[in-house]
Amino acid sequence: MVVVMKINTSAEQIATLDKRLKASGYQTHLIRGAKRIVIGAVGDRRPVEPAELESMPGVEKVLRIMKPYKLVSREVQETDTIIKIGGLEIGGKKLTVIAGPCAVESREQLLSAAQAVRRSGANVLRGGAYKPRTSPYSFQGLEKEGLRLLAEVGAQTELATITEVVDEESLLTAVRYVDMVQIGARNMQNFRLLRAAGKSGKPVLLKRGLSATVEEWLMAAEYIVSSGNREVILCERGIRTFEDSTRNTLDLSAVALAKQLTHLPVIVDPSHATGKRELVGAMSRAAVAAGADGLIIEVHPDPAVALCDGPQSLDPGEFDALMSGLRPLGAAVGREL
Amino acid sequence: MVVVMKINTSAEQIATLDKRLKASGYQTHLIRGAKRIVIGAVGDRRPVEPAELESMPGVEKVLRIMKPYKLVSREVQETDTIIKIGGLEIGGKKLTVIAGPCAVESREQLLSAAQAVRRSGANVLRGGAYKPRTSPYSFQGLEKEGLRLLAEVGAQTELATITEVVDEESLLTAVRYVDMVQIGARNMQNFRLLRAAGKSGKPVLLKRGLSATVEEWLMAAEYIVSSGNREVILCERGIRTFEDSTRNTLDLSAVALAKQLTHLPVIVDPSHATGKRELVGAMSRAAVAAGADGLIIEVHPDPAVALCDGPQSLDPGEFDALMSGLRPLGAAVGREL
Amino acid sequence: MVVVMKINTSAEQIATLDKRLKASGYQTHLIRGAKRIVIGAVGDRRPVEPAELESMPGVEKVLRIMKPYKLVSREVQETDTIIKIGGLEIGGKKLTVIAGPCAVESREQLLSAAQAVRRSGANVLRGGAYKPRTSPYSFQGLEKEGLRLLAEVGAQTELATITEVVDEESLLTAVRYVDMVQIGARNMQNFRLLRAAGKSGKPVLLKRGLSATVEEWLMAAEYIVSSGNREVILCERGIRTFEDSTRNTLDLSAVALAKQLTHLPVIVDPSHATGKRELVGAMSRAAVAAGADGLIIEVHPDPAVALCDGPQSLDPGEFDALMSGLRPLGAAVGREL
Amino acid sequence: MVVVMKINTSAEQIATLDKRLKASGYQTHLIRGAKRIVIGAVGDRRPVEPAELESMPGVEKVLRIMKPYKLVSREVQETDTIIKIGGLEIGGKKLTVIAGPCAVESREQLLSAAQAVRRSGANVLRGGAYKPRTSPYSFQGLEKEGLRLLAEVGAQTELATITEVVDEESLLTAVRYVDMVQIGARNMQNFRLLRAAGKSGKPVLLKRGLSATVEEWLMAAEYIVSSGNREVILCERGIRTFEDSTRNTLDLSAVALAKQLTHLPVIVDPSHATGKRELVGAMSRAAVAAGADGLIIEVHPDPAVALCDGPQSLDPGEFDALMSGLRPLGAAVGREL
Structure with missing residues (x-):
């Protein structure tokens, strides 16, 4: 999951988000751009809906990396189901x-x-x-x-x-x-x-x-x-x-x-x-x-x-x-x- | 209901359709254009789906005149429901x-x-x-x-x-x-x-x-x-x-x-x-x-x-x-x- | 820009991409997840279309962080144009x-x-x-x-x-x-x-x-x-x-x-x-x-x-x-x- | 063209429309239903846009019978253009x-x-x-x-x-x-x-x-x-x-x-x-x-x-x-x- 913060987000808002991501079992990586901060969150032990994070203060949008389906995915089963x-x-x-x-x-x-x-x-x-x-x-x-x-x-x-x-x-x-x-x-x-x-x-x-x-x-x-x-x-x-x-x-x-x-x-x-x-x-x-x-x-x-x-x-x-x-x-x- | 016939429809196909419309309780009006025949069907004693007629031979399309809903319509009840x-x-x-x-x-x-x-x-x-x-x-x-x-x-x-x-x-x-x-x-x-x-x-x-x-x-x-x-x-x-x-x-x-x-x-x-x-x-x-x-x-x-x-x-x-x-x-x- | 790599991307493909991003003036940050690698690219000296990177081997998708428009944006001019x-x-x-x-x-x-x-x-x-x-x-x-x-x-x-x-x-x-x-x-x-x-x-x-x-x-x-x-x-x-x-x-x-x-x-x-x-x-x-x-x-x-x-x-x-x-x-x- | 009139259209509105259709070179056929009047207009000497008629008083909608294109139509040329x-x-x-x-x-x-x-x-x-x-x-x-x-x-x-x-x-x-x-x-x-x-x-x-x-x-x-x-x-x-x-x-x-x-x-x-x-x-x-x-x-x-x-x-x-x-x-x- 990649969390894009709004321009001018406070350090406190970032810390709060970071804490929540870690509490959900993610490892976090902070990337500081010219204008924005982006947080990469790694790990998928349990599903957190991107939308849940989008309501947190300072968050502009959340980009999902993993596909939301699992059992039906070719990544889980390569061969055709017959x-x-x-x-x-x-x-x-x-x-x-x-x-x-x-x-x-x-x-x-x-x-x-x-x-x-x-x-x-x-x-x-x-x-x-x-x-x-x-x-x-x-x-x-x-x-x-x-x-x-x-x-x-x-x-x-x-x-x-x-x-x-x-x-x-x-x-x-x-x-x-x-x-x-x-x-x-x-x-x-x-x-x-x-x-x-x-x-x-x-x-x-x-x-x-x-x-x-x-x-x-x-x-x-x-x-x-x-x-x-x-x-x-x-x-x-x-x-x-x-x-x-x-x-x-x-x-x-x-x-x-x-x-x-x-x-x-x-x-x-x-x-x-x-x-x-x-x-x-x-x-x-x-x-x-x-x-x-x-x-x-x-x-x-x-x-x-x-x-x-x-x-x-x-x-x-x-x-x-x-x-x-x-x-x-x-x-x-x-x-x- | 208005039934538009295909170009070059046979007289027999028109007669068959006319019969079906009348059997369903419609009065029919035949309009002969330069290339096509159009049938106006009047009366709404019972609902015939336009699509049912569209499958008959010779029919190009069926245009509905009446609205398909009744009880919820302002034509049936003018005043607002409160x-x-x-x-x-x-x-x-x-x-x-x-x-x-x-x-x-x-x-x-x-x-x-x-x-x-x-x-x-x-x-x-x-x-x-x-x-x-x-x-x-x-x-x-x-x-x-x-x-x-x-x-x-x-x-x-x-x-x-x-x-x-x-x-x-x-x-x-x-x-x-x-x-x-x-x-x-x-x-x-x-x-x-x-x-x-x-x-x-x-x-x-x-x-x-x-x-x-x-x-x-x-x-x-x-x-x-x-x-x-x-x-x-x-x-x-x-x-x-x-x-x-x-x-x-x-x-x-x-x-x-x-x-x-x-x-x-x-x-x-x-x-x-x-x-x-x-x-x-x-x-x-x-x-x-x-x-x-x-x-x-x-x-x-x-x-x-x-x-x-x-x-x-x-x-x-x-x-x-x-x-x-x-x-x-x-x-x-x-x-x- | 965030580049999501396919599962099982080779080290060589990652290196090639990293090189291209740096050549375009980006700083890159590599994030290794359980299954995928994600690259955060920071800097916007010149526009690279995300689609251009999506055609590179090993790339699954590219997520844009910056808005693609500038002069018309409120981020550039806060007050209303009259x-x-x-x-x-x-x-x-x-x-x-x-x-x-x-x-x-x-x-x-x-x-x-x-x-x-x-x-x-x-x-x-x-x-x-x-x-x-x-x-x-x-x-x-x-x-x-x-x-x-x-x-x-x-x-x-x-x-x-x-x-x-x-x-x-x-x-x-x-x-x-x-x-x-x-x-x-x-x-x-x-x-x-x-x-x-x-x-x-x-x-x-x-x-x-x-x-x-x-x-x-x-x-x-x-x-x-x-x-x-x-x-x-x-x-x-x-x-x-x-x-x-x-x-x-x-x-x-x-x-x-x-x-x-x-x-x-x-x-x-x-x-x-x-x-x-x-x-x-x-x-x-x-x-x-x-x-x-x-x-x-x-x-x-x-x-x-x-x-x-x-x-x-x-x-x-x-x-x-x-x-x-x-x-x-x-x-x-x-x-x- | 078929013109569907609103419920309770006046005789005068119908006469006005009928006159306009005839002036445009159409023959008209009046069909009186239980609630509505429908006018069938036959002839296509010159194009009248259905929308033009829809703005006339008393008209509910206008249904087109003819296709609006001619030269590119199979009705005009049956064989494939090569x-x-x-x-x-x-x-x-x-x-x-x-x-x-x-x-x-x-x-x-x-x-x-x-x-x-x-x-x-x-x-x-x-x-x-x-x-x-x-x-x-x-x-x-x-x-x-x-x-x-x-x-x-x-x-x-x-x-x-x-x-x-x-x-x-x-x-x-x-x-x-x-x-x-x-x-x-x-x-x-x-x-x-x-x-x-x-x-x-x-x-x-x-x-x-x-x-x-x-x-x-x-x-x-x-x-x-x-x-x-x-x-x-x-x-x-x-x-x-x-x-x-x-x-x-x-x-x-x-x-x-x-x-x-x-x-x-x-x-x-x-x-x-x-x-x-x-x-x-x-x-x-x-x-x-x-x-x-x-x-x-x-x-x-x-x-x-x-x-x-x-x-x-x-x-x-x-x-x-x-x-x-x-x-x-x-x-x-x-x-x-």
Whole structure:
């Protein structure tokens, strides 16, 4: 930690700060510049938030040297984390493709989607049972009945299953039906839910918040891992920016960066990121080229009648074409589909 | 609703869409332009999401005419909502000032803060018992013990009390101790919590999400009101932008705009918005001048040792000076303190 | 400057860096932490961009201690800069109000606007002669004829005048007709134009760029001042964010912050910031309460027929009401109108 | 155009608006809803800005149906524009790779860079002679001497050349030395420069502004094309967002979208977008996979001593490795290198 003092700080203020840093277990080094004094504080036995020091008299700003996350960092674990679900390996050489409808609407709809995505090569079936919707007047999901259908169709088509959970109650219910749980963008900093997911015993797909920095995203993963669950998959799904010609702005640099900073698998959701069916193919290819470990894609048997997210859902034919195009691309960057 | 069709849409696609709109209870008007066809759909018996239509073949985009929120709209209720807590009226001529520490740390700390803010003219005591923190390694709040202290100190100083809740469990506990509950920025779209708050029987302070539009903020309020609780106070606390010299960007235009769009009271949190003690005074004055119904300000007896948000907390002397400056300013815009 | 080295940096890399820092005139201090080495570099005889060092092998990041701007900083000049134009003082106790139409359209329109704003108490007449427009098919301004009208009407109504310049040619022409020149948001980093303005001999109103940080804004002012012109007025006019219910997001925290960081006057443009006539009043009051030294407001004799920016222009009656409301508010914060 | 009237608009206000629309050459269609009246206006003989109508009494908002750009639109020209420079075709099946140093520093540096990038397969040599720098104290480029070196080294290595221009003067000078000119992000809405580039007779690489929407970017291209120059290449180089772990946020969805909206070639600058050498490879691959027609990459013989943008510059070995990796990837999406 480096503490920059204000111009004209008193000797007493510096002594007070020095004492506090030492009391927190730091060794201190005083550097006297032409106008300012800077204190280098070495040691990280316990976390002191830079902000705590910034409120002390005479301090102008505090610069952090160490990264605030630990367990999820490549500095702690160099090799990639690989998460196994049955025969499936997430984070390995083979790309993971999660596909299915935004929301579970009926057995027919889900089964039809599942059979189609399976046929085209997807590994995991997605389907929302608890839907966080901006409007209280929109369809909110089939809840438990949706989970039941997901389990049944997953078993029938031999696909692993994933669904979004929105609070501790839905989490506790969902883990009885599905293979993986998803924490959505709006809940990325729902710390109660993160801790509960850390104790759920199921792999967790953690979506990046709409306006979360990469660091905050990794800190959210740290919540889950530090609660006891090492099986976390990060998912980039677009961030909110001024650009309004796409629903969100897909941040593929964050994918490449996250792969360097953490050992956890990173996948991409081009459907929510763009909100436009006609961009999903190009962004899926770009994601794989950027180093993503997989994709999560919305597929609906008939997008025109979908109860949610129709405009961004592929129909089975479009999904099949997408998967065909991904094979040579994956091969070009050393991945299998 | 206005549906813009793609260039070269077939007559069949138009007929299909027209049928769907009519089936949903709309009257339709076809407008043929030089290149495109546009369909005006009139009637709002039930909500159809524009996005649902955008997935239909031939549709380029759908423009919404009606606002998506209803109960919170000034079109439904012209007069200001005034919320009463004991003798206190939030949303009336008198400004509401909520003040106190970021987190309840101890009886001494809380009592000292409460006595100070009361002396300077605050109406409500704030104090966090459940703290959502970015790092799992930071102080997370005293929880129930914090609520107990808040109730005790509130009673002793005759101040109404408010605290943040983070899930249904903390909400159900908090309502037994405090006069108002707060839903934080990170939970603005925690729809489960919004619905629960709608049934809590206590006034709810709803902070705007870090990257929530004004419309989404009002939709979140609509969740609470449509669940049965009309006592919602909106709170602007800064949005996330590219600017990094302040913690967030305080959006006072949103305050003035919200006062026009909704009948609910709107207050401002200059402490979290700026993250800097030395900007809190100016932004408090600006908020009142912009038409805010009140302020929520962090005050700590000794910010230098605060367990959270020290850099933005005022000490009692600074808060007293702030309040003195607000009186003439309030008077200039027809408000009392 | 503080240089943070990567984990496992070689002794040779450290020696190379140390040598380069010393060659640039810095004294260096090596701090050895548990995992990393940090180098404190003291002295600021000549500017080395942190980025230049970040490209050296072994360097993880470089933290700047000194602010990158000098001449515009309060650290260099503590007292407020006051700019005099005839009897007018910009940056003093009296607020400066610049008002007039977005574009000069005709003598009648400009004279009518000028007489109205003068009657209500404005000090400076604005009127665009060179209009930067997003579309090549929009009205682009009367150019030299507009300047001529501005000079004539300014003289007739005894108002100082200001107009926007868009390149060196328009600057050289404008200075012959007006009292002050304005550099628009889109040209805030048009460094050629900044340097030319630094040699123009006229006060320069420098608008903040749509996505410029406060630091970049001050650096743009530094360009002008370091080219020889100390008479720079900063103007906050809204930044671009995700929020789309206002044209831009007015950043009043930046105004309060700029007043602390620089000695230059800071004014606010609520018209462009909000893009909505019905928000201009509230935001004008908020700006003055936040500490702004003045306002620039669009006023048109008949906004419904304005050739540009009609939706945000006040008519003379609205402007007069605004000015009346500002007087008591200004008094409450120690300013005169 | 669709005009939405306010609730309770008077018959007279509607008649006035209707008259104005008809006077502008529109046919109008009145749609009466339960609460509001909506007017559909058909015809596009001449451009009326929606904003002009929004200032009329009784109007709530105006929705545009037509896209505001024409000449650059795929609706006007379906087939891809291909720009020829000698044997080079930009926008065709073969990818264009522009490479070279941020700034021309010396003949040795430029020649060394040029020989390296040519050897690895680049088609165009870049080198800045006029450098827009945030600080007035940073290196600003060799100007004319830089252009001279660029022309000399381009001829010697048989590479086409490109350089940035910053105003009309530098443009007029540059066209005498180089094959293509570049308009930087900060000048994307320097409309004077755009018009001048439209008359320059050279292909223009137009970078997207830091906070420009895709629509504004295309409108800027429309300025150039409507001034007489059809040879415009769009370049995505990252937008400004809240994320600070990369210099900017590379918006590859905008690339895929632009390829659908316009017939102009679109290339990507991963160097400026990320600001980090270690992300340039992944983002180059992602750009090609997203459908970009080419790349512009910073390469310096010795990045550690570069006068600008060292941290994001590749050395010749890194660039060669990047090019090798791009070949199979290009092949997978039907492109050659």
